[in-house]
Amino acid sequence: MVQKRKIWLPLWLILGLGLAFLLRLPSLFEPYSYGDECIYLTLGQAARQGLTLYGQIHDNKPPLLYLLAALSGNLFWFRTILLFWGLATIFLFYKLAQIFFPKKEKLIKISTLSFAFFSSIPLFEGGVANAEVFLILFTIAGILRIFCGKKQSKWVFFSAGIFFSLAMLFKVPAVFDFVAALVFITILFWDTKKKNYKLPRPPCFATRSGQVITNYFFLALGFILPILASLAYFWSQGALNQYLTAAFFQNLPYLSSWGGSPRLRFGFLVLFVGLALWKRKEIGNSLLFILIWFAFSLFGATLSGRPYPHYLVQSLPSLCFLLAFFFSKLKPKEHLFLSVSLAIFLLTLFYFRFWVYSPFSPYKNFLLFATKRYSQEKYFASFGQKVERDYQLAQFLTLHTQKNEKVFIWGDSPCIYALSRRLPVGRYTVAYHIADFDGFEETASALEKEKPGFIIDLQDETKPFPELREILAKNYSLFKTIDGAKILVLYYIYGGR
Secondary structure, eight states: OOOOOOOSSOHHHHHHHHHHHHHHGGGGGOOSOOHHHHHHHHHHHHHHTTOOBTTTBOOSSOTHHHHHHHHHOSHHHHHHHHHHHHHHHHHHHHHHHHHHSTTOHHHHHHHHHHHHHHTTSGGGTTTSOOHHHHHHHHHHHHHHHHHHOSSOOHHHHHHHHHHHHHHHTTOGGGHHHHHHHHHHHHHHHHHHHHTSSOOOOOTTOOOSHHHHHHHHHHHHHHHHHHHHHHHHHHHHTTOHHHHHIIIIITHHHHHGGGOOOHHHHHHHHHHHHHHHHHTGGGSOHHHHHHHHHHHHHHHHHTTTOOOOGGGGGGGHHHHHHHHHHTTSOOOHHHHHHHHHHHHHHHHHHHHTTOOOOOSSHHHHHHHHHHTTSSOHHHHHHTTOTTHHHHHHHHHHHHHHSOTTOOBEEESSOTHHHHHHTOOBSSSOSSHHHHHHTTOHHHHHHHHHHHOOSEEEEOSOOOSOOHHHHHHHHHHEEEEEEETTEEEEEEGGGGGGO
16 A cells, blocks of 8 residues: 655645745846845955955944855845745744644644745835844744754754854844743743743753753853854954944944934833733743743844834744734733734834835836836836936946946945945945944045045935045046936046046
8 A cells, every 4th residue: 555645845835935935026126226235235245355344344234144145146146045045934934833833723824824924025125135034034943943852952952042143143133032032941940940830841941950051051152152253253354343343332322323212112121021921820831932032022123213124024923923822712811911912013113103115016016017018217216216327327337447446435325336346445335334433534544545446426415524525626527427426537547437
């Protein structure tokens, strides 16, 4: 008798992954228009050319995102990596849902399909290669590793720590997901030790103090080692101070530059988590962890007070799990905490005035472009008025400069660097970084020293930079104007270009 093969993935999950693939597919054909992506690609290009990140070119995130951009080389491959990365994240989410909702197929489907949908649509910028979209794979993997460990083993916690560390090396606020796991592990051990009440525990959780201390140690060791490795690397490159400042120390004042009250938000975090822990006897184990995870991840997502939708991707996994709980039989306290959590999320959207992108317009415009009812020019224009100008300026630089020749652009259009594959003079790719990190004097010194053949003044920057104006007046003349942007050429090479 022939034994039937067991299907590896259920049909509904295959269809969900297929839907996510289709929802992300148009992003592969979008133009260079998203500023942050272009910064990542420019730093990736610098890394490919042998420049030291942070020491010779600057941005304010940890290095993994730039290394991924370096690996991809251009926007199409960056987005392609993101597409399959997103599918892998959905699969890991599904495996975690199986642990949180054992033998509850309906809740597994609701949580997984909602995550597949919301993580892929433009509403949360799921198709844009931002750090949050990459890091949630590692936070989910870290939590999954802890909960699916089959036996009490220090290596389970060590590998979980590594996953959380890799998430943080994409973006610092991922540390709050790690803290959420620590809080839950601690309270679970405390209740087991004190025999306050009986909760189902993951098999890898220890019950003896010595084992718990060992597990904590290896969890912390796994978390610290990748970070130490990055510190050692940048120390060897002579850029340790710049790395620490840009990726870690400088992040807090930079993140707070849009105002808001982090202390007030921290107070709400402590209050919410404290209430959940106080009433934990009336809350199931899975829901308790997800509430803690949601609170810490939302705090991390709103740490900067900035209204960018992709920041909320960090909270999306826990939010989708909470949504699924609404379709289960709940105790009164469980229903109360779920309702409060959803209300907090909605209030957060309004309080910080998160930007809302149409979830439908990008698909409509792509279909019009794919069916040749939109020209490329019209399709590109749907992503902003400056896109066509940036492409023209990049084409000019490609034709008039050498591959290894640096240029300088005064303004906030890093896509010109990414498109032309030219690097900036100085460490900064955009004017707002020069202003935010007080890089005026450093940039002016670099311009005086390197004297780039071309400087582009986009004419839309209001921040004063008198040193630049002096350099332009002394050494440069107007060569050409493209859509309002002035291209200035160094005097002594005017005739040779």
